[in-house]
Amino acid sequence: DHVEDIIPENHIAHYDLNKLHSTSNAAVNKEHVLILTPMQTFHKQFWENILQMSYPRELIELGFIVPRSPSGDEALKKLEAAVKKIQSSKKNERFAKVTILRQESPSFDKLEEKERHALEVQKKRRSVMALARNELLFSTLGPYISWVLWLDADIVETPVNVIQDMTAHDKPVLAANVYQRFYNKDEKKDDIRPYDFNNWQESDIGRELASKMSDDEIIVEGYAEIATYRPLMAHFYEPNNPITEEMILDGVGGGCTLVKAEVHRDGAMFPNFPFYHLIETEGFAKMAKRLNYEVIGLPNYLVYHIEE
Amino acid sequence: DHVEDIIPENHIAHYDLNKLHSTSNAAVNKEHVLILTPMQTFHKQFWENILQMSYPRELIELGFIVPRSPSGDEALKKLEAAVKKIQSSKKNERFAKVTILRQESPSFDKLEEKERHALEVQKKRRSVMALARNELLFSTLGPYISWVLWLDADIVETPVNVIQDMTAHDKPVLAANVYQRFYNKDEKKDDIRPYDFNNWQESDIGRELASKMSDDEIIVEGYAEIATYRPLMAHFYEPNNPITEEMILDGVGGGCTLVKAEVHRDGAMFPNFPFYHLIETEGFAKMAKRLNYEVIGLPNYLVYHIEE
Ligand SMILES: Nc1nc2c(ncn2[C@@H]2O[C@H](COP(=O)(O)OP(=O)(O)O)[C@@H](O)[C@H]2O)c(=O)[nH]1
Ligand SMILES: Nc1nc2c(ncn2[C@@H]2O[C@H](COP(=O)(O)OP(=O)(O)O)[C@@H](O)[C@H]2O)c(=O)[nH]1
Ligand SMILES: [Mn+2]
Ligand SMILES: [Mn+2]
Numbered sequence: 026d027h028v029e030d031i032i033p034e035n036h037i038a039h040y041d042l043n044k045l046h047s048t049s050n051a052a053v054n055k056e057h058v059l060i061l062t063p064m065q066t067f068h069k070q071f072w073e074n075i076l077q078m079s080y081p082r083e084l085i086e087l088g089f090i091v092p093r094s095p096s097g098d099e100a101l102k103k104l105e106a107a108v109k110k111i112q113s114s115k116k117n118e119r120f121a122k123v124t125i126l127r128q129e130s131p132s133f134d135k136l137e138e139k140e141r142h143a144l145e146v147q148k149k150r151r152s153v154m155a156l157a158r159n160e161l162l163f164s165t166l167g168p169y170i171s172w173v174l175w176l177d178a179d180i181v182e183t184p185v186n187v188i189q190d191m192t193a194h195d196k197p198v199l200a201a202n203v204y205q206r207f208y209n210k211d212e213k214k215d216d217i218r219p220y221d222f223n224n225w226q227e228s229d230i231g232r233e234l235a236s237k238m239s240d241d242e243i244i245v246e247g248y249a250e251i252a253t254y255r256p257l258m259a260h261f262y263e264p265n266n267p268i269t270e271e272m273i274l275d276g277v278g279g280g281c282t283l284v285k286a287e288v289h290r291d292g293a294m295f296p297n298f299p300f301y302h303l304i305e306t307e308g309f310a311k312m313a314k315r316l317n318y319e320v321i322g323l324p325n326y327l328v329y330h331i332e333e
Numbered sequence: 334d335h336v337e338d339i340i341p342e343n344h345i346a347h348y349d350l351n352k353l354h355s356t357s358n359a360a361v362n363k364e365h366v367l368i369l370t371p372m373q374t375f376h377k378q379f380w381e382n383i384l385q386m387s388y389p390r391e392l393i394e395l396g397f398i399v400p401r402s403p404s405g406d407e408a409l410k411k412l413e414a415a416v417k418k419i420q421s422s423k424k425n426e427r428f429a430k431v432t433i434l435r436q437e438s439p440s441f442d443k444l445e446e447k448e449r450h451a452l453e454v455q456k457k458r459r460s461v462m463a464l465a466r467n468e469l470l471f472s473t474l475g476p477y478i479s480w481v482l483w484l485d486a487d488i489v490e491t492p493v494n495v496i497q498d499m500t501a502h503d504k505p506v507l508a509a510n511v512y513q514r515f516y517n518k519d520e521k522k523d524d525i526r527p528y529d530f531n532n533w534q535e536s537d538i539g540r541e542l543a544s545k546m547s548d549d550e551i552i553v554e555g556y557a558e559i560a561t562y563r564p565l566m567a568h569f570y571e572p573n574n575p576i577t578e579e580m581i582l583d584g585v586g587g588g589c590t591l592v593k594a595e596v597h598r599d600g601a602m603f604p605n606f607p608f609y610h611l612i613e614t615e616g617f618a619k620m621a622k623r624l625n626y627e628v629i630g631l632p633n634y635l636v637y638h639i640e641e
Contacts, residue, residue: 037420038430039413042437042468043401093351105347112345122346126476129350129595159600160350164476168434287437292467294600298623315606 040168047171047285051192052080056171057121058188059086059286062178063157063279065096065132067103068331070181076111080188086122088165089178090157092132100178101125124165130156144248148304151245155297155305158279166289173289175282175306182206182329183281190326191283194271197318198288198310200224201328202258203280219259220330222247223278223306224322228255235302243299246276246307261324274322275314276307281328284313291316348476355479355593359500360388364479365429366496367394367594370486371465371587373404373440375411376639378489384419388496394430396473397486398465400440408486409433432473438464446641452556456612459553463605463613466587474597481597483590483614490514490637491589498634499591502579505626506596506618508532509636510566511588527567528638530555531586531614532630536563543610551607554584554615569632582630583622584615589636592621599624 048054058080075087089104091097108123133141133150141150158175166173172192176183180203184190191199203221208214225246231253234244244251261272284293293316296308303311310320356362366388383395397412399405416431441449441458449458466483474481480500484491488511492498499507511529516522533554539561542552552559569580592601601624604616611619618628 037416038432039435040432040472041435042472043435045437108345124346124348124476127347127349127351129353130599156599160598163471163474163598163600164348164350166471168432168472290468290471291438291464292471292602292604294602296600 038168042168042290045169045171045286047192047195047287049193049195051172052084052189055084056192057084057086057169058172058174059088059165059170060174060176061088061158061161061165062176063154063161064089064091064100064104064178065094066178067100067107068179068181070331071178072107074181074183077185078183078188079185082118082120085120086124086165086170087120088124088126088161090126090128090161092128092157094132097128097132101127126161126164128157129160132157144245144250147245147248148243151305152297155295155308158295158305162289162294166286170286173284173286175279175284177280177330179331180281180328181331187281187328190268191323194269194321194323196321197285198277198313198320199283200258200274200277200322201281201326202262202322202324203278203330204259204262204327205330205332207332217327217329219257219262221278221280222257222259223276224258224274225255225276226273227275228253230254238302241299242302243304244302245304258322258324262327263325266325268323268325270323270325271321272324274320275310276303277310277320277322279306280330282306288313288316288318293318346476350476350598353477353479353594355500355503355595357501357503359480360392360497363392364500365392365394365477366480366482366500367396367473367478368482368484369396369466369469369473370484371462371469372397372399372408372412372486373402374486375408375415376487376489378639379486380415382489382491385493386491386496387493390426390428393428394432394473394478395428396432396434396469398434398436398469400436400465402440405436405440409435434469434472436465437468440465452553452558455553455556456551459613460605463603463616466603466613470597470602474594478594481592481594483587483592485588485638487639488589488636489639495589495636498576499631502577502629502631504629505593506585506621506628507591508566508582508585508630509589509634510570510630510632511586511638512567512570512635513638513640515640525635525637527565527570529586529588530565530567531584532566532582533563533584534581535583536561538562546610549607550610551612552610553612566630566632570635571633574633576631576633578631578633579629580632582628583618584611585618585628585630587614588638590614596621596624596626601626
């Protein structure tokens, strides 16, 4: 269960964090990217999508955290087989490192999309997810990592250049727009629809709601029960505009969000307690802002969530 | 500047965080301890004190973060020489791993004890220290670490069994009482006096002060300008009582504070922004409490800060 890293003979490692850069030219500058994924279900398409990414694999580390639950057991088995296959292939096809963690904190077992989105369940789930993301982050972020890409296990399609494209913006926190492919029965054709509503801008109504809440209340975006009228990035997609278009955000999701490692190193994590009435990835965005970092979204840069 | 960790041939590492324990019998259970030290000045006595600790060295990792400043340059040179010496000695005398980081975030250069304790300077310094501690923590906490011992670089004397003694309490966050040896001119004898006032219990007056503050104001303990009348652990030392006596705390310092790794992994870090009007180690204690962990102090367990 426990394979130790072999460390240099003299057991000393030096790193100058001041010479560690995260730039708009990440691949050329050989910047290390850590892709972090909390994984309840292993989807073949997620893995294939990772394998088709064009960023140099020797600069990519992968980190997974799998819950202690029957569905976690199944995901782990499939993930291990997939990882073993690629990591025992030719040297130049391997990832720099793969870390698989079994979660310590409690987890919900697999819920249907509908169930898991019910407001009360969602608050508990988001709090559980915050702990899982923190366990994963604190255990895998080495001193040589320049970028962290948070990529959920049910993101099954991204552009092949997603890492190059996103790092090119050179932003501290940058969220892609998470959509979903589906068959549109009314129009009888394949179609797409917005999926992730956690990428948003704060609104006056949102601010007012928060100001009236008791310290321990939280807002989770995307629920009719708490109408914030926040502008949601999901609704700003303009197919005819450039994919590089940016918008300022105040909350982000974890679907496909790129973070400069220094933002996490300064302390930005995923609060599981109300932080300005926000938790998990939305609380993380607020924390990044408190640490004086910009949070940006790419409304026209689409990635796709699986349809279950 | 950059020595990479060698990783296993197949580049896969598995860890079950659920089987990773931090228990009252740490040495026997072979639990890994990470000692973390922000270091502006290298004191020979600090290093000698580390070397005399009786916890098995193969279970100890050390992590240092040194500021980018003239005094940091000097500390780095001395630290490197000391580390090199021990890590190239007999295998069984080496530490499991030593990581030395050069700080990315800005730092103050060395200030006299008096200057650096002035209230306004202190607020800025504490905020800088928070970032340094986070950089160090996020870059070094591997998935196999059970305990983190925060030990400041000017703690020059601890009991040899400090790790065994402190882990034996099996507490999520546990602070030793930081004193200072000095020559008492009045009584003409060697004496000791309290040094660190960051280990405290919240008081009604402290709570009231906080409740009247604007969101961005902070309280740093130990200043006449902000009289909180908080019970300070420094004043609870009873030489005739057992060294194992515990007291509940609400704020801690970083002098000699032991933390279960799971507390950090759940997300507890050192806020450099006001968190319940607290920052750095005091903010960390509050965050640990928000994550439902106990914060405890050992009033009769003394460690000593250098006298400059
Ligand atoms: N480690 C861990 N991952 C989980 C857990 N629940 C969900 N996940 C993963 O976390 C990510 C987000 O969860 P998901 O259920 O897809 O949320 P939604 O799509 O926003 O409703 C996905 O990658 C899931 O596989 C859990 O309890 N533990
Ligand atoms: N990395 C880093 N360490 C620092 C800096 N300033 C102080 N330190 C270290 O942080 C610890 C606490 O600082 P110190 O000045 O002793 O604070 P005090 O004793 O509480 O007044 C000590 O180990 C210092 O060597 C800094 O700017 N950067
Ligand atoms: Mn999902
Ligand atoms: Mn000191």
